[in-house]
Amino acid sequence: MMRAGRLDRKVTIQRKTVNLSDAGDPVETWADLVTNRWAAVLPLGGDERFAVPQLGAKQQVEFQVRWSANLAGLTPQDRIIYPVRADASPQPALADTSIFDIAAVHEIGRREGLRIIAIRRTDT
Numbered sequence: 001m002m003r004a005g006r007l008d009r010k011v012t013i014q015r016k017t018v019n020l021s022d023a024g025d026p027v028e029t030w031a032d033l034v035t036n037r038w039a040a041v042l043p044l045g046g047d048e049r050f051a052v053p054q055l056g057a058k059q060q061v062e063f064q065v066r067w068s069a070n071l072a073g074l075t076p077q078d079r080i081i082y083p084v085r086a087d088a089s090p091q092p093a094l095a096d097t098s099i100f101d102i103a104a105v106h107e108i109g110r111r112e113g114l115r116i117i118a119i120r121r122t123d124t
Contacts, residue, residue, distance in 0.1 A: 007038040012081040040064040063116040
């Protein structure tokens with residue numbers, strides 16, 4: 001059972017969309033699927049690897065959110081912005097937030113919640 005007290009952080013979940021530029025070229029943009037969604041954030045670990053010619057690090061995090069129909073179709077092509085700024089500005093400054101790529105989505109219970117495993121690359 002998901003407890004409301006654990007959902008103490010706010011996240012924005014985005015989906016990649018492809019639009020056409022004025023010249024007719026496809027341009028990838030990110031559209032908000034949900035904004036300021038209450039979530040639990042649980043660190044899972046991180047690692048650091050050396051791959052020629054660079055050193056890369058990543059942080060793995062578990063986000064838990066309540067189930068909803070518009071989030072039921074989350075895939076690894078979506079992403080999470082965390083933390084969301086506290087003020088009411090429509091777009092948080094990316095310098096104040098981190099982008100987490102979704103690696104896996106698991107349903108908690110029967111339409112009770114979603115467990116989202118996401119990865120933040122600390123080298124970007």
